Amino acid sequence: MTYPNTSTLTVNFTGALDGHDSGGNIYRPFSVFSVLTLTLLAMLVVATFVWNLLVLVTILRVRTFHRVPHNLVASMAISDVMVAALVMPLSLVHELNGRLWKLGRVLCQVWISFDVLCCTASIWNVTAIALDRYWSITRHLEYTLKTRKKISNVMIALTWLLSSIISLSPLFGWGETYSEGMKCQIYKAAKFRIGSRKSNTITPMAEVKEETQQPQMVFTVRHATVTFQTDGDTWREQKEKKAALMVGILIGVFVLCWIPFFITELIVPLCSCDIPPIWKSIFLWLGYSNSFFNPLIYTAFNKNYNNALRNLFSRQR
Numbered sequence: 001m002t003y004p005n006t007s008t009l010t011v012n013f014t015g016a017l018d019g020h021d022s023g024g025n026i027y028r029p030f031s032v033f034s035v036l037t038l039t040l041l042a043m044l045v046v047a048t049f050v051w052n053l054l055v056l057v058t059i060l061r062v063r064t065f066h067r068v069p070h071n072l073v074a075s076m077a078i079s080d081v082m083v084a085a086l087v088m089p090l091s092l093v094h095e096l097n098g099r100l101w102k103l104g105r106v107l108c109q110v111w112i113s114f115d116v117l118c119c120t121a122s123i124w125n126v127t128a129i130a131l132d133r134y135w136s137i138t139r140h141l142e143y144t145l146k147t148r149k150k151i152s153n154v155m156i157a158l159t160w161l162l163s164s165i166i167s168l169s170p171l172f173g174w175g176e177t178y179s180e181g182m183k184c185q186i187y188k189a190a191k192f193r194i195g196s197r198k199s200n201t202i203t204p205m206a207e208v209k210e211e212t213q214q215p216q217m218v219f220t221v222r223h224a225t226v227t228f229q230t231d232g233d234t235w236r237e238q239k240e241k242k243a244a245l246m247v248g249i250l251i252g253v254f255v256l257c258w259i260p261f262f263i264t265e266l267i268v269p270l271c272s273c274d275i276p277p278i279w280k281s282i283f284l285w286l287g288y289s290n291s292f293f294n295p296l297i298y299t300a301f302n303k304n305y306n307n308a309l310r311n312l313f314s315r316q317r
Helices: 006-018 032-061 070-096 105-138 145-167 190-211 214-225 227-271 277-288 290-300 303-316
Strands: none
Touching: 032 070, 032 277, 032 290, 032 303, 070 105, 070 145, 070 277, 070 290, 105 145, 105 227, 105 290, 227 277, 227 290, 277 290, 290 303
């Protein structure tokens, strides 16, 4: 009968107590801070899923929401629901295991593909909403309901088509996603992930800037030439300012949530820097939290959604 090496057991047990494993991972799964952090992340996953699902249910139940721009909101809610259901739970398991992937190569590739698909679709849906709002403000005479419906459907189709094409790349071997050291990430495709996400941050910011300036010029000319429409223009101007504010906050929160991740993914491949795993986790989950803020921001500036949600809960009672 053989006995295990007691010195090895002592070293491993001591390392576990200190929060270090044989691979040098400084993760403390049983510390109070880790338990609180994982609990908050789990609550974020549930809240993101439930809130976006409520938005989808509201759009489906209310007939007046079966048109633009609510189809764009529904598309965004679908992508955010998918982030909460398909991406964030596996990412939470990844964090629980000390950022080590113990679920195999196949599930690693599937997780990375869904991550790219859902996050890219969510970002491009935000861009589509910003463009729709911008055109409805600056070109409300040409941007009729029929034209708006066609353009919004095209933007939704392109969003999901391009996101799907990009997300299939890891499944076909473009960018190794899994290593024998239980690491699950895109190695050769760092620029790919940046390109699929960061390229969408430039357009909306420019649109919002023009959105707050160009309508003022249009209204100035209109007030000077058509005096009998003053009341209607004032109402429209207030409505457009509120829409511009909503889009500005939507894009602003998006930038605040994703810009740390973008900068990290851009700098690390260029300078070969070594960023601590804890900061990588913080930046990644900060980006995921954008899927939680999107429905909150949009419904906060829309009284119809607030009333519909209240009616939904009142009927359940």
